[in-house]
Amino acid sequence: MAPNTGILGLVLWTSRGDALSGSKTSSAAPDVFLSCLAVDIPHRLVHTPASSSYAEHLFSSIRNLRFVAPDTPRPLAIVAAAEPKHVQATVRCGRRHGVRVRTRSGGHDYEGISYTSLDHHERFAVLDLAAFRSIRVDAPRAEAWAGSGATLGELYFAIGAANRTLAFPAGSCPTVCLGGHLSGGGFGALARKYGLSADNVVDAVVVDADGRLQNRSTMGEDYFWAIRGGGGESFGVVLAWKLHLVRVPExxxxxxxxxxxxxxxxxxxxxxxxxxxxxxxxxxxxxxxxxxxxxxxxxxxxxxxxxxxxxxxxxxxxxxxxxxxxxxSWVQSTVFFAFDSTAMPLEVLLQRGNKRQxxxxxxxxxxxxxxxxxxxxxxxxxxxxxxxxxxxxxxxxxxxxxxxxxxxxxxxxxxxxxxxxxxxxxxxxxxxxxxxxxxxxxxxxxxxxxxxxxxxxxxYVNYRDLDLGTNKLEGNVTSYANARAWGEKYFKGNFERLAAVKAMVDPEDFFRNEQSIPPLPTATLWSPI
CATH class of the missing domain: 3.40.462.20 (Vanillyl-alcohol Oxidase; Chain A, domain 3)
Structure with a gap:
């Protein structure tokens, strides 16, 4: 079968030969992980504490000053991925050398879990998707492909430029990026008419825990279901989303x-x-x-x-x-909800800066x-x-x-x-x-x-709240029994199914954070709805 292609030049099919080997040995030396990254990722895209660019990249999209204190755990590297293969390499090297990967698209998560850790002993890297921001609007088909690093404002602006009667249901903050927003559901002013952002996702490009590129047809419907609202950073790294655009009056x-x-x-x-x-x-x-x-x-x-x-x-x-x-116009209404004014030009939707700390x-x-x-x-x-x-x-x-x-x-x-x-x-x-x-x-x-x-x-999982509880390990994976305390508050009866998907796509629990979905224990019964 010939490969499919889509936004950002992403290849949506890889052979089984691209999967990781069974060897996932841990190394105590960060330089071994960094040496692994260097095989596939240019040096200029990997920022370490020894780099003069480290602080600039770390703080570039931290939106909450609660997580800039000197004693806040910092990543041993920030990978500013520019191509899918950079993401794949980061996942593979992380697994091989015992370095967790935390994925950041816009940095708006309320508890900072996309770029820091509560565990001062955890060795982790931040995978920054800011470069995955391309948007392609197909107005005749009422569809769009958009990268996880694209902001809602950039998406709204692109849709408005393409067609005055198309829109996308999503939130009111234009500097929020699609990666986190869609991963948690995505509530906004069109939800009563057209549902959540996640309800209008029709395909996606994901790097899974084995470093393979997957799309909807290769990942399967359970995996595709989980990434559309199951919370970020549990199932893989979503690089791009195919969106169904909705009709609005002129x-x-x-x-x-x-x-x-x-x-x-x-x-x-x-x-x-x-x-x-x-x-x-x-x-x-x-x-x-x-x-x-x-x-x-x-x-x-x-x-x-x-x-x-x-x-x-x-x-x-x-x-x-x-x-x-x-x-x-609808696109001007997004300016209104963001800035409480319709007098501002549409170009304000394109501002990505973090000027209001x-x-x-x-x-x-x-x-x-x-x-x-x-x-x-x-x-x-x-x-x-x-x-x-x-x-x-x-x-x-x-x-x-x-x-x-x-x-x-x-x-x-x-x-x-x-x-x-x-x-x-x-x-x-x-x-x-x-x-x-x-x-x-x-x-x-x-x-x-x-x-x-x-x-x-x-x-609501997009309003992360660590007061609800945090994960604990049971052996070498997150405890399902412990995670239910917070998980069922976010997902109710869907939490068990999410854990079943986690056990299927990431059984070794590589994609892990304070409130990531745990793998469902094999002794726990679950049946599809």
Whole structure:
């Protein structure tokens, strides 16, 4: 059979002869690993602590200053891969010489596990996919190939340049890269209409634990299922994704309406919980609570006049007027959600720089029954404290509630009203500030426990939270029994199937981190859904 080819010139088929040999001996000397890399990777692409370029590359996409402290474990090398063979070589050399590989696409992971480790004794390298950022849009087929290192902003810009009536469902932060976003599901403003990013992935290019290149036809459907929402860095290194693009009107409508406490913000939020999940699928209406203000932010796949009539009928207490809304193209709406303005040029979507460095702690929940008004009164009182975080309420319903929870590993579908994110961001250095900020988030998370999902208390894997638990070893692989404590909160009933896939594609648990999927023990029974 002739090889298939795709984006980035990637070869999607390799012979079994490319697999690793059975020898995977460990070496205590990093220079042996580096010598192995040098066979296939140019010296200029491998940055070690002895390199003048090491700090620049390490910090180039660290988004959370919690992980820049001097005592934070650092990789023994950063491989700035430029071709698939560089990724393959890194995986093969890592296995051969006992060096773990952590893969970074954009560095937005809240707990920094793509570029650091909790274990000060772990020998690991960072595989940086920033160069895998090519995007090819096929407008007639409504498809696109995009590298894992491409940002959401770059993807949105490319789609908008190709066709005004095409879009892709994904998040609102333009500097997030596709690799991590799609690996965890990918929730955004089009989710109620078209689902998650992962729901719209139709193929992928992966380097597996044996260093082989795989695509959907060669990896099989179980493997393909797992990488579309099963969390990053557990099953291999995804280099590129084939995406199904969705249809949108030439003009969409936006609004952002601010309400304070004395403008009935608490009553509006209480009411929003029941209204937002049952609105028409074309309407996404989220709430952001920040600095004692509630922002009701909407994207509507239709005209301002239609949106005004809809809100006047379904949510009249919001007090929306036609002057509140603005009609723009879909790609311009992505600028609005990122920068709270439509006046900025589309080119801002192409900015990859990490100019806004801050400290971050986040947690998430899923709400299945509206929280009583008194709960929001209590929460609002917490929001008045100087160390308060932001709350983001993302509506479900629509497409999200219409399909099975097992279609992809992301299980949070039917039965959820909305997703709640606690997001604390601060700029002041110091342990006292850190403790105060972390405590605020954790205390509110604990206080709201009676009012959110239960058995398990479900959370979103793209909002990584190591408070939920971290992996422990059982022999030389991650303990499945221990990992269930956090894994079932992210994946519910899909966790066991993910572990079964892990046992199939990476039984020796090479791709491992603090919350990676463990291999399912052979004694544990699992049957396909």
């Amino acid at each position: 003009t969409v409508t936006l609004f952002s309406i601010r309400r304070s406490r004395n403008q009935s913000a608490i009553d509006l939020i209480t009411r929003w919980q029941e209204i937002s999940p049952v609105l028409p699928w074309d309407l996404y209406l989220r709430v952001v609570v920040d600095k004692q203000q509630a922002y009701f932010v909407a994207l509507f796949l239709g005209s301002c006049g239609r949106l005004h009539r809809l809100i006047r009928t379904r949510f009249p207490d919001l007090g929306m007027t036609q002057q509140d809304c603005e009609e723009v 801050s400290y971050v702690k986040a947690k998430s929940d899923h709400v299945q029954v509206p929280m009583p008004r008194q709960v929001w009164e209590s929460t609002w009182a917490r929001l008045e404290r100087p160390e308060a975080a932001s709350l983001m309420l993302e509506p479900y319903g629509g497409f999200m509630g219409s399909i099975s929870s097992s279609v992809t590993p992301f299980p949070h579908r039917k039965g959820n009203l909305y997703q709640l994110q606690y997001y604390s961001e601060w700029f002041e250095n110091g342990s006292a500030t850190l403790k105060k900020r972390m405590k605020w988030v954790r205390d509110l998370y604990k206080e709201l426990e009676p009012y959110v999902s239960k058995n398990p208390r479900a959370v």
